[in-house]
Amino acid sequence: MWKPDRHSKHPIYRQIVEYLERSIACGELPPGSLLPSERKMAEQLDVNRSTIVQAYEELRASGLLESAVGRGTSVSRTKWGLTPSHTPNWRQYTEGGAFMPNLPLMRRIREVVRHDANLIDMASGELSADLFPNELVQELLREQPFTEHLGYDHPQGSPALRTTLARFLSRRHGIAATESSILITSGSQQSLYLITQCLLSPGDAVAIEDPSYCYSLPMFQSAGLRICRLPVYKDGIDPEDVARLYREHRIRMVFLNPNFQNPTGSILSLTKRRRLLEIAAELRIPIVEDDPFSLTSMLPESPQTLKALDKDGIVMYIGSLSKIAASGLRIGWLAAPQSVVSRLADARQQMDFGLSIVSEWLAEQLMRSGRFEDHIIHLQMALQQKRDEMIDALNKYLPDAVTFDLPHGGLNLWCKINRKVNDSRLLEEGIRSGVVFVPGTVYGSEEGYIRLSYAKPRLEDIEPGIRALARALLGQSAVR
Ligand SMILES: Cc1ncc(COP(=O)(O)O)c(C=O)c1O
Known part of the structure; x- marks a missing residue:
């Protein structure tokens, strides 16, 4: 980190002014970015606070910085033009490009x-x-040294991992896939991205669940897609709505998360699954089955996947290790007709030349190990314990204030708040009380819903978290 030169004849505060001017000019400190407080900056640069006060004062006078009570000191948004004329207009660049920014509420939460x-x-x-599965990973690393070749990966991903996955998909989900019909991706997110970018065109209409995880992704808007909504009921979407959206908007694809849907936790019933496949076959509309949660099932049997029921090659099946083992490994998969897999693999090559062979190797060791099954059983029991802890706490602290359906898998509880609330105000109140959750509008629902994850907090933090939520909802003094 830069520090002023104490031996220079140039005054220290001037050195700081010039350093900040350079950082603003080269775009390291873009317009609107918040500077550390005077005290913090003084600590960082090892100078007196009064030196920083003088430097900030000079930059405020020249219009490069602005300060407001309660909001601190930030780089001026309006005086961007004051930066030297040979500097590119970074603001214009950062506001351009094909990617829409993430939703403000999501950015705030992160x-x-x-x-x-x-x-x-x-x-x-x-x-x-x-x-x-930290211990299992450590054991596997001790037992099996990494001796793979260190070159670029196969365009569809490691052949060994695809072979293991084909067996895994058949054993755990009844899906008949071969090594050549599987693409390894850096998580379900990349599968969704490749599908929206490569198989659809701007202006195409697609159907997504309402509410839906997809709605929280600007990815669909960035691809220029028109979004049509499929309301989610207790037993999932209504397949007849797909037929209606086809008649009205000529939808070209359906995106579904039929098992423990994010955020509602609902499961698409078997009767609806069969009817949906009939309709999709009749209209020749592909279905994307996004299935990150089915192995978190607390039911005696996991729901059958659409892909396993699909006899017509309609379903593109997406899964990943994120919700069942390790989100940071960034390993996901897509099982689809081979022509689709080849097209997506070709596009992915243009993006990044493929995945990290180290992650793929570890994922293969993990999924091939018999002990992975033990991990899944342990995970299902631990998630159930956390879910029950959350429900007990909600019944204790918010018995009349929220209602929810019991989820039988997934990571979340979808709660309806039985009073009128403003989503962003409730979120801020929650943060002040010590808990953070996702307001339902992020998933496209109307105001008055929240998604609470029971998977992320530690078991012992669930009750205090719900107590903090109760303080945010009912007022600080109403809850002890
Ligand atoms: C329904 C659903 N699909 C896809 C993803 C993306 O997961 P990942 O890219 O980590 O596999 C998520 C993440 O929360 C999700 O909830």
């Missing part, structure tokens, strides 16, 4: 979760650290 380790995180759709 920011507070990153910066405040004391917040109880019921927002992140992730396993807590103790639910990852």
Whole structure:
């Protein structure tokens, strides 16, 4: 990190002014970015606070910085033009490009979760650290040294992992896939991205569930797709709505998360699955089955996948290790007709030349190991315990204030708040009380719903987290 030169004849505060001017000019500090407080900056640069006060004062006078009570000091948004004329207009560049920014509520949630380790995180759709198979990974690393070749990966992903996955998909989900009809991806997110970018064109209409995880992704808007909504009921979407959306909008693809849907936790009934496949076959509309949660099932048997029921080659099946083992490995898969897999593999080559062979190797060791099955059983029991803890706490602290359906898998509880609330205000109130969750509007629902993850907080933090939520909802003094 840059520090002023104490031996220079140039005054220290001037050195700091020039350093900040350079950082602003080269775009390291874009317009609107928040600077550390005077005290923090003084600590970072090892100078007196009064030196920083003088430097900030000079930059404020020249219009490069602005300060407001309660909001601190930031780079001016309006004086961007003051930067030297040979500097590119970075603001224009950063506002351009094909990617829409993430939703403001999601950015806010990610920011507070990153910066405040004391917040109880019921927002992140992730396993807590103790639910990852850390010990198993350590054992596998001790037993099996990594001796793979270190060159670029196969365009469809490691052949060994694809072979193991084909067996896994057949054993665990009744899906008949071969090594050549599987693409390894860096998570379900990349599978969704490749599908929206490569198989669809701007202006195409697609159907997604309402509410839906897909709605939280600007990815669909970035691809220029028109989004049509399929309302989600207790037993999933209504297949007749797919036929209606085809008649009205000529939808070209359907995106579904039929098992423990994110965020509602609902399961698409078997009768509806069969009817949906009939309709999709009749209209020749492909279905994307996004299935990150079926192995988190607390039911005696996991629901049957659409892909296993599909006799006409309609379904593109997406899965990943994120919600069952390790989100940070970034390993996902897509099983689809071979022509589709080849097209997506070709596109992925253009993006990144393939995946990390180390992650793939580890994923293969993990999924091939008999002990992976034990891990899944342990995970299912631990998630059930956490879900029950959350339900007990909700019944204790918010018996009349929220209603929910019992989820039998997945990582989340979808709660309806039985009073009128403003989503972003409730989120801020929650953060002040020490808990963070996702307001339902992020998933496209109307106001008055929240998604609470029971997977991410530690078991012992679930009750205090719900107590904090109760304080946010009912007022600080109403809850002890
Ligand atoms: C329904 C659903 N699909 C896909 C993803 C993306 O997961 P990943 O890319 O980590 O596999 C998520 C993540 O929360 C999800 O909830």
